[in-house]
Amino acid sequence: MKKTILTFGLIAGGFTALTMSITVPFEDKFGFNHGLLLGYTMIVLSLMMVFFGIRSYRDNVSNGQITFVRGFAIGISITLIMCAFYVVTWEIIYFNFMHDYLDKYSAHMVEKARAAGASAASIQAQIESMKELKVKYENPFYNAALTFIEPFPVGLLMTLISAAILRKRPQTGLPIAARRAGHAL
Numbered sequence: 469m470k471k472t473i474l475t476f477g478l479i480a481g482g483f484t485a486l487t488m489s490i491t492v493p494f495e496d497k498f499g500f501n502h503g504l505l506l507g508y509t510m511i512v513l514s515l516m517m518v519f520f521g522i523r524s525y526r527d528n529v530s531n532g533q534i535t536f537v538r539g540f541a542i543g544i545s546i547t548l549i550m551c552a553f554y555v556v557t558w559e560i561i562y563f564n565f566m567h568d569y570l571d572k573y574s575a576h577m578v579e580k581a582r583a584a585g586a587s588a589a590s591i592q593a594q595i596e597s598m599k600e601l602k603v604k605y606e607n608p609f610y611n612a613a614l615t616f617i618e619p620f621p622v623g624l625l626m627t628l629i630s631a632a633i634l635r636k637r638p639q640t641g642l643p644i645a646a647r648r649a650g651h652a653l
Contacts, residue, residue, distance in 0.1 A: 469525060473542055476521030477549025484514045484550055484619075485557040492561055496572045511619045514550055518543040518623065519630040526634055539631030547623030551616055558615045559608060570605055574598035 487510040495503035522542050526534040562569060577598065581591050604610050 469529070469538075469542060472521055472525040472529065473545040473549070476517040476524065477546045480514045480517035480546060480550035481553030483517075484510065485553050487514075488554070488557045488561065492558075493566060496576070500573060500576045507618075508622070511554075511622050512626075515547065515619070515623050515626045517550070518546045518626045519634070521546045522630050522634045526636065533636050534634060535637070536631050536635045539634055540627055543627030543630050544624070547620065547627055551619050551623060554619050555612045555615045559612060562605075562611065563608070570598065570602045574602070 488507075491503070491506055491510070495507075522534065522539045525542050526532060526539070530538070574595070578591055578595060581594055586594075605614070
């Protein structure tokens with residue numbers, strides 16, 4: 469089980485780290501809204517490894533059988549590895565290369581509010597909120613926690629769906645039709 473988890477977790481994490489490293493630095497160039505869509509698309513693609521990891525374990529290690537609980541354990545473990553890569557990659561990018569990210573994002577949100585016709589008080593409240601976030605974001609633990617909750621719910625959902633779809637219980641004795649009919653083979 470550990471080999472399957474590590475293999476698929478490292479593939480998912482490596483894909484996440486690579487795609488984040490390539491796309492995040494250019495997010496302000498192609499738009500934060502498009503960046504959000506692209507980011508979650510990459511998260512979903514990375515987390516496809518949850519499905520493939522559970523299926524690989526079922527087919528190659530567990531003789532074609534797996535319970536929901538075992539599938540869930542494998543899937544959530546792959547998700548946690550991927551999330552760890554996601555957090556570490558973001559921490560490196562943010563603190564070393566894009567420390568101005570929140571300034572750019574804040575300016576984008578204020579401009580978006582102005583374009584939508586928000587009141588001056590509403591815009592000022594948003595500016596103050598972004599200033600508070602920036603102060604909190606300087607704490608690497610707060611930053612990591614906030615970053616972790618981006619991909620984790622997607623991974624949890626992917627794990628639940630994959631474990632449910634891929635579960636196969638061992639066949640016991642007679643076929644169902646024979647058991648219902650009360651026949652012995």
